[in-house]
Amino acid sequence: MAVTIKTRHEIELMREAGRLLETVHKELAYAIRPGISTYELDKLGEKVIRGLGCVPNQLNYNGFPASFCISINDEVAHGIPHKGRILQEGDIVSIDTGLIYQGMHSDAARTYGVGKITPEAQKLIDVTRECFFKGIEFARAGHRLHEISNAIGDYAESFGYGVVRDLVGHGIGHELHEDPQIPNFRQRSRGIRLVSGMTLAIEPMINAGRADVEWLDDDWTVVTEDGSISAHYENTVLITDGEPEILTLSE
Numbered sequence: 001m002a003v004t005i006k007t008r009h010e011i012e013l014m015r016e017a018g019r020l021l022e023t024v025h026k027e028l029a030y031a032i033r034p035g036i037s038t039y040e041l042d043k044l045g046e047k048v049i050r051g052l053g054c055v056p057n058q059l060n061y062n063g064f065p066a067s068f069c070i071s072i073n074d075e076v077a078h079g080i081p082h083k084g085r086i087l088q089e090g091d092i093v094s095i096d097t098g099l100i101y102q103g104m105h106s107d108a109a110r111t112y113g114v115g116k117i118t119p120e121a122q123k124l125i126d127v128t129r130e131c132f133f134k135g136i137e138f139a140r141a142g143h144r145l146h147e148i149s150n151a152i153g154d155y156a157e158s159f160g161y162g163v164v165r166d167l168v169g170h171g172i173g174h175e176l177h178e179d180p181q182i183p184n185f186r187q188r189s190r191g192i193r194l195v196s197g198m199t200l201a202i203e204p205m206i207n208a209g210r211a212d213v214e215w216l217d218d219d220w221t222v223v224t225e226d227g228s229i230s231a232h233y234e235n236t237v238l239i240t241d242g243e244p245e246i247l248t249l250s251e
Helices: 008-030 038-051 119-136 145-157
Strands: 069-072 074-079 092-101 104-113 169-171 178-182 199-202 205-207 212-216 222-224 229-232 237-240
Touching: 008 038, 008 092, 008 237, 038 069, 038 074, 038 092, 074 092, 074 205, 074 229, 092 229, 104 119, 104 199, 104 229, 119 145, 119 199, 119 205, 119 229, 145 178, 178 199
Parallel strands: none
Antiparallel strands: 069 074, 069 092, 074 222, 092 104, 104 237, 169 178, 169 199, 199 237, 205 229, 212 222
């Protein structure tokens, strides 16, 4: 495993990549409504990214045909935008995307309700987001990587939710996916020791039902095996000697 420690200059570029990606997510959040297609959201998002002078890092990544992964209800991740996929009142939709700014990547995901959603759906979205913050309590120099995993998994499972095993978080920097892998469920090993200058994409993917998932025939879209809804929350995080810095979230 080769985990890269970023230089001061690389960190500055990643800060800007993260700041710009946050603005992209905010633009798309305004556009989410019943009746809009995932294709329209993808094209809007790509226009925003390119308008900021950046490149969408998911477009053509390993052959992925769009700039955004847009996953609805029981779709966990990697949903392919399509003109025929129309958001409906009561859906939940996960939007996962990233961009490249001067050679450095950022990556973030959010799950939104479409119109009025059920209290159960809102709770899943809220808990998934909170899982991220439980995890990053341990995202600081001197701690072990799997302390993040354990905190995320234990919190989600305390609500009876299923924590996806087949997809994990990752390092990020010059590449979208770098070492180390970051599971969202409890690990037997302690994992590597975290060092200031590491940059991680931490991304809980939590199912309302069981943890099991399967891939659709498009070889991209991951869905829950039991048909339960799923939520996703991700930020790019910088490890420091103190509090972690969330590069894709300024609030």
